[in-house]
Structure formats: C-alpha cells, structure tokens
Amino acid sequence: MSKIIVGRYIPGDSLIYKMDPRSKLLVTILFILAIFLANNSITYAIVTIFCFLAVIATGLNAKVFWDGVKPLIGLIFFTSLLQLFFMTGGHIYWHWWIFSLSSYGLINAIYIFIRFTLIILISTVMTVTTMPLEIADAMEWLLKPLKLFKVPVDKIALVISIALRFVPTLFDETLKIMNAQRSRGADFNDGGLIQRAKAITPILVPLFIHSLETAIDLSTAMESRGYRSSEGRTRYRVLSWSKYDLIALIYFVLLVGLLLIFRTH
Amino acid sequence: MNTKKILRTDLQQLVFLGIVVAIKIILSQFSFGPVMVKVGLGFIGSVLLGYLFGPLWGTIGGGISDLISSALFGDQGGFFIGFTLTAMAGPFIYALFLYNKPVKIWRIIASTILVTVIVNIGMNTLWLHIMYGINFNAALIQRLPKEMIVPWIQMVISYFVLQAVSRVKIKK
Numbered sequence: 001m002s003k004i005i006v007g008r009y010i011p012g013d014s015l016i017y018k019m020d021p022r023s024k025l026l027v028t029i030l031f032i033l034a035i036f037l038a039n040n041s042i043t044y045a046i047v048t049i050f051c052f053l054a055v056i057a058t059g060l061n062a063k064v065f066w067d068g069v070k071p072l073i074g075l076i077f078f079t080s081l082l083q084l085f086f087m088t089g090g091h092i093y094w095h096w097w098i099f100s101l102s103s104y105g106l107i108n109a110i111y112i113f114i115r116f117t118l119i120i121l122i123s124t125v126m127t128v129t130t131m132p133l134e135i136a137d138a139m140e141w142l143l144k145p146l147k148l149f150k151v152p153v154d155k156i157a158l159v160i161s162i163a164l165r166f167v168p169t170l171f172d173e174t175l176k177i178m179n180a181q182r183s184r185g186a187d188f189n190d191g192g193l194i195q196r197a198k199a200i201t202p203i204l205v206p207l208f209i210h211s212l213e214t215a216i217d218l219s220t221a222m223e224s225r226g227y228r229s230s231e232g233r234t235r236y237r238v239l240s241w242s243k244y245d246l247i248a249l250i251y252f253v254l255l256v257g258l259l260l261i262f263r264t265h
Numbered sequence: 266m267n268t269k270k271i272l273r274t275d276l277q278q279l280v281f282l283g284i285v286v287a288i289k290i291i292l293s294q295f296s297f298g299p300v301m302v303k304v305g306l307g308f309i310g311s312v313l314l315g316y317l318f319g320p321l322w323g324t325i326g327g328g329i330s331d332l333i334s335s336a337l338f339g340d341q342g343g344f345f346i347g348f349t350l351t352a353m354a355g356p357f358i359y360a361l362f363l364y365n366k367p368v369k370i371w372r373i374i375a376s377t378i379l380v381t382v383i384v385n386i387g388m389n390t391l392w393l394h395i396m397y398g399i400n401f402n403a404a405l406i407q408r409l410p411k412e413m414i415v416p417w418i419q420m421v422i423s424y425f426v427l428q429a430v431s432r433v434k435i436k437k
Contacts, residue, residue: 008338028344032396079399079407086403108398115397123344127336135336155279156325162283163290163333170284171291189297196297197422201429204309208430211288215272215281222276 008127014059016125020241021134022141023248028126030252032119037259044114046262050255051118054125068124069117076116084109136164137239154230166214170207177206278318282326285313289330290337304418308355311380312423313430315359323356323364347392354384368427373420381416 016024031051038044055065069076084105093101127135140157147153178188181202188199272278289310296305310330314323331352335344362376390408394401 029346032345036395036398079393079397079404082403082407083399086400112397112399119345119396123335126344127338132333132336136333139332139336156329158279159283159286159326160329160333162280163286163329164336166284166287167290167333167337170287171294174291193418194421197418197425200306200309200422201425204426205429205433207288208313209433211284212272212281212433215277215284219274219277219280222280223274227276 008124009131010060010064010128012059012129014129015057015244015247016054016059016129018242018244019248020239020245021130021138022239023241023245024126024130025135025138025142027248027252028122031122031255034252034256034259035115035118037256037263038111038115040262040264042262043259044111046258047118047255048114050251051121054251055121058125058129060128064128065121065124068128069120072116072120076113079116080109080113083112132164133237134239136160137237141239152230158230162218170211173210174203174207177203278322282314282318282322285310285317286326286330286333289314289326290334293330293334294338304415304422306422308380308419309422309426311352311355312359312363312426314356315361315376316363316427316430318356318360319364320357320360323360324353327356328353345392345396347388347395351384351388351392354388355380358383363427368424368431370424373423373427377416377420377423381412381419386412 035047038047085101086105093103130138140153140160143151143153143156178186182188186199186202188196188203190196191199272281289307292310293305293307296303311327314326314330317323318326328349331349358380359376362372362379366372386405386408390401390404393399393404
C-alpha cells in the first residue's frame with residue numbers, strides 16, 4: 001500500500017534530486033524526442049552514454065532501474081525479434097516463407113532494443129527522483145501556454161491535484177470494498193466471462209457512490225473556505241529554478257548538438 | 266443517470282471529475298484473465314469519463330489520468346505525448362455514443378469497436394512505430410490477436426457497469 005502512496009519515488013540527495021521538476025520533466029520529454037535523431041551506431045552510442053550518465057547521476061542502486069525494465073523485458077525481446085524477421089535488406093543469412101534474417105534486420109532489431117531500454121530508463125530516472133506532487137506541479141507549468149487557446153488550465157490544475165490526492169485514498173477504499181464483498185462470498189478470480197464481468201459491479205458501484213458523496217462534501221468544504229473559481233488565487237507551493245537546472249540545460253544541448261553532428265543526414 | 270441532477274455546481278462537477286480520474290488510474294492497475302489475454306480495467310474509467318462528463322471534460326479527464334498515472338507509476342514504455350492523446354481519444358469516442366443517452370447494447374458495441382480500431386489498433390500502433398521505429402505491420406501482427414479477443418470482454422463489462430451506474434441515485 002505504501003508503495004502506491006509515494007508512487008515510485010525513492011528519497012535521495014544526489015545531483016538530480018536538486019533539479020527543478022520542470023527541468024527534469026522537460027529534459028525527459030525532449031530526451032525521448034532526441035532519440036528519434038539517432039540513426040547510426042555512433043549516435044546510438046552517444047544517447048546510450050548520455051542516458052547512463054543520467055542514471056549514474058541519480059546515485060541509486062542499479063536494481064531500481066532493473067525493476068523499471070523487468071516487467072517489459074518480455075515485450076521488448078518479442079518486439080525486437082519480430083523486427084528481426086520482418087525487416088529485409090542487406091545481406092540475407094537465412095530465409096523461410098515470409099521470414100528472413102538479414103543484416104539490415106539484425107541492426108534494426110538491436111537499435112529498437114536500445115531505444116526501448118533507453119526510453120524506459122530515462123523515464124525511470126524521472127519518476128524515481130521526483131515526488132508525484134512535484135511532477136504534477138511541473139505538468140501544470142507545462143500546460144500553461146495552452147491558456148492562449150482558451151484551455152481552462154486552472155480548472156485542469158485543480159482536477160490534477162484532486163485526482164492525485166485521491167488515488168491513494170480511493171485505492172484503500174477499493175481494497176476495503178473488495179474485502180467486504182469477499183467476506184460475503186464474492187469471487188473476483190473465478191467463473192466464466194459474464195460472471196467475472198458481473199463481479200466488477202459490486203466493487204464499482206459502492207466506489208462510485210462513495211466518490212459522489214466525497215465530491216459533494218469536498219466541494220462544500222472548499223466553498224465554505226472561500227473557493228470561488230480557479231482564477232485570482234495565489235500559490236503556496238512554488239517551484240523555483242536553481243543553478244542545478246543549468247546542468248540539465250547543458251546536458252540536453254550537448255546531447256542534441258552531438259546527435260546533430262554525428263547522425264547520417 | 267444524469268450527474269447534473271446530483272451535482273448542482275460546477276465545482277462539484279470538477280471535484281467529481283478529479284475523483285473519477287483517480288478511479289480510472291486505480292482501475293488501470295487491476296487486470297484479470299489468463300496471462301495471454303490480460304484484460305486491464307482502465308477502459309472502465311474511460312467509459313465512465315465519457316458517459317458522465319461528455320466529450321469535452323471526458324477527454325480532458327482522460328488526458329489528466331494519463332499524466333498522473335505516469336507521474337505516480339511511471340509510464341510503462343516511457344513518457345510519450347502520443348499515449349496521452351490515446352488516453353484522450355478513448356473517453357471522447359465513448360462520450361459521442363454514451364453521454365446523455367440511454368444505455369443501449371448497440372451503443373456499447375459500436376463505441377467499443379471504434380475505440381479498439383481507432384485507438385488501440387490504430388493510434389497505439391502508430392505511436393509504437395514512431396517511438397521505437399519498429400515496422401508498422403510487424404507491430405500490428407503482434408497486437409492484433411489480443412485486440413480481437415479483448416473488446417468482446419470489454420463490451421460485456423461496460424454493459425454491466427453502465428447498467429449499474431445508471432441506476433445510482435444518491436440520497437443525502
């Protein structure tokens with residue numbers, strides 16, 4: 001349970017922890033886009049080195065990152081294997097029906113494998129070193145430009161913080177409801193298709209009613225504390241840039257610069 | 266059920282949206298079925314968002330749910346804006362068919378098939394193609410078997426859930 005409350009955040013005090021969540025989020029998103037630039041062995045080596053620099057900079061145990069990759073390792077292998085046999089071109093080593101093993105396919109499969117792993121690793125760096133609340137604040141900051149298109153960013157920010165706040169509470173609630181229904185004979189893991197589908201309603205309806213009641217109570221409480229609308233309010237939780245964010249900027253500029261120089265045009 | 270009757274103010278609606286987004290995130294952590302065709306329950310959240318909040322706020326809620334679940338659990342397979350669009354498209358399609366409408370079997374079948382074809386098969390495969398540079402057809406072949414089986418299970422669940430939810434009338 002405690003796992004879900006704090007998310008995947010692991011406390012620490014290395015370099016990356018001191019960075020602003022906004023710069024971490026931006027660099028993560030841009031890193032994934034920058035991987036698109038890689039198209040030969042040198043550029044793949046560069047992104048791999050940069051990714052491992054970030055991983056090392058977290059100062060965390062390698063097991064943390066292995067746990068991030070582990071649930072997807074089967075999928076990664078399977079996808080790479082499929083690619084291996086579907087890509088054709090270059091020297092062909094082996095051929096049967098629609099499958100063929102070629103040098104082109106082999107290289108591509110390796111590239112895809114690297115891409116998969118790097119994207120998961122860099123995302124893990126982000127979620128492991130930043131508290132969910134900070135990530136939510138960073139997301140809110142990133143959404144701000146959408147105001148120009150009349151997107152109700154303030155309302156969205158309110159929904160984000162309420163949802164984030166209620167995930168652990170409702171998760172507890174869900175487990176309680178499941179146990180309560182189990183204690184009077186409900187079975188969630190057996191029976192045919194329709195029986196299992198039916199078994200979900202005794203969880204969902206109480207959860208749903210509880211949520212409706214919470215929504216009414218919480219909004220009443222908010223209004224009685226003077227909440228009128230999301231606009232014209234001050235902020236208590238403020239994010240601030242520091243000199244460590246310069247490192248994130250340099251890291252990213254260096255990465256993209258090197259990729260642009262060494263990629264095959 | 267019309268939530269507007271129960272939730273009178275805009276704020277109540279917004280808070281309820283936040284909580285339903287939380288429900289979607291929690292449901293997507295559960296799944297059932299044998300290993301080969303694991304059915305995640307996240308789609309129930311999409312159905313609820315579309316059914317209760319309509320195309321505009323349902324879509325926004327879908328996007329928020331993706332952002333938060335990636336903040337909490339880390340996006341499986343990396344942070345990518347395409348998957349946020351996917352999470353928005355699902356509730357949007359469900360809303361077109363189900364929002365403010367009586368729960369009918371054909372509506373559920375049509376919306377689920379559309380979501381499967383457009384969102385799960387079309388968009389998600391496209392993102393995998395863009396993100397990892399994998400061959401589109403190979404990705405399709407890898408995903409198709411699951412997407413042929415799972416929608417039928419989803420329809421049955423959606424029907425029971427919507428039947429139950431539409432009966433909810435709160436007394437305070």
